[in-house]
Amino acid sequence: MKSVKALVLGGALLLWATAVGAVDGVSLEIGSTFQSPETTLWRVGAQWDWNKKWFESDGWFLGGYWDASLGRWHSADNGGNHDVTDFGFTPVFRYQKAGSGPYLEAAIGFHYLTHTDITQERQSSTHFQFGEHLGAGFRFGKNGEYDLGYRFQHLSNGGIDHPNPGINFHQVRLEYHFQ
Numbered sequence: 001m002k003s004v005k006a007l008v009l010g011g012a013l014l015l016w017a018t019a020v021g022a023v024d025g026v027s028l029e030i031g032s033t034f035q036s037p038e039t040t041l042w043r044v045g046a047q048w049d050w051n052k053k054w055f056e057s058d059g060w061f062l063g064g065y066w067d068a069s070l071g072r073w074h075s076a077d078n079g080g081n082h083d084v085t086d087f088g089f090t091p092v093f094r095y096q097k098a099g100s101g102p103y104l105e106a107a108i109g110f111h112y113l114t115h116t117d118i119t120q121e122r123q124s125s126t127h128f129q130f131g132e133h134l135g136a137g138f139r140f141g142k143n144g145e146y147d148l149g150y151r152f153q154h155l156s157n158g159g160i161d162h163p164n165p166g167i168n169f170h171q172v173r174l175e176y177h178f179q
Contacts, residue, residue: 024049024065024178029151031171037119041169043071043086047177059101064093067109079120087112088131100144105135111155118167125161137173147175 025047033039046068053061071086090109097103111129118124137149151173156166 022178023047025147025175027067027069027147027173027175029069029071029171029173031151031153031169033167033169035168037075037077037121039073039075039118039122039167039169041071041073041086041171043069043088043171045069045088047175059098060095061098062093062095064091066090067092067107073118075119075122077119077121082115082117082119084118085114090131090133096139100139100141102138103136103149105137105149106133108132122165122167123163124157124165125163126157128157128160129155130158131155133171135173139177143179145177145179147173147177149173149175 023046027043027045027047029041029043029045031041048066050064050066053063055062067088067090069086069088069090071088073082073084073086075082088109088111090107092105092107092109094103094105109131111131113124113127113129116124116127131153133151133153135149135151137147139147149172151169151171153169153171154166155169157164
């Protein structure tokens with residue numbers, strides 16, 4: 001029941017966020033740890049472009065966006081099933097071509113996890129986590145409205161408290177940019 005309340009709260013926060021300002025994009029991510037026991041995730045998000053271009057050269061520039069997300073992790077081990085709801089907020093820096101084309105991105109953001117027991121072997125001491133990711137992808141479509149990318153993401157509490165096992169995800173991400 002707690003996880004249902006967390007999902008409803010997260011959905012309400014995302015709706016509130018879209019009412020606060022015009023959303024520039026929406027995204028869907030799926031991923032996995034590839035560690036035993038495997039933990040899978042899905043995440044939905046909303047993005048707000050910074051509308052800044054730094055270091056412009058030959059059609060390339062450094063820009064960025066805010067990413068607010070709501071996700072769900074699932075893991076099964078000998079202790080049963082474990083589900084965690086993940087609320088995230090991340091500033092993302094992206095080096096990209098104007099319009100369509102490839103990009104690279106890097107980010108460090110904040111996550112709140114509803115549970116600290118991801119599996120019996122992976123117990124974190126805090127609900128608060130830092131989330132760093134490196135990613136690469138490609139924007140395509142008539143006006144670059146579609147975005148397909150890969151992310152490697154690490155989440156941990158940064159040594160605030162122990163234990164701090166951290167967790168790594170490989171993710172595929174699809175985003176739609178509103179024009």
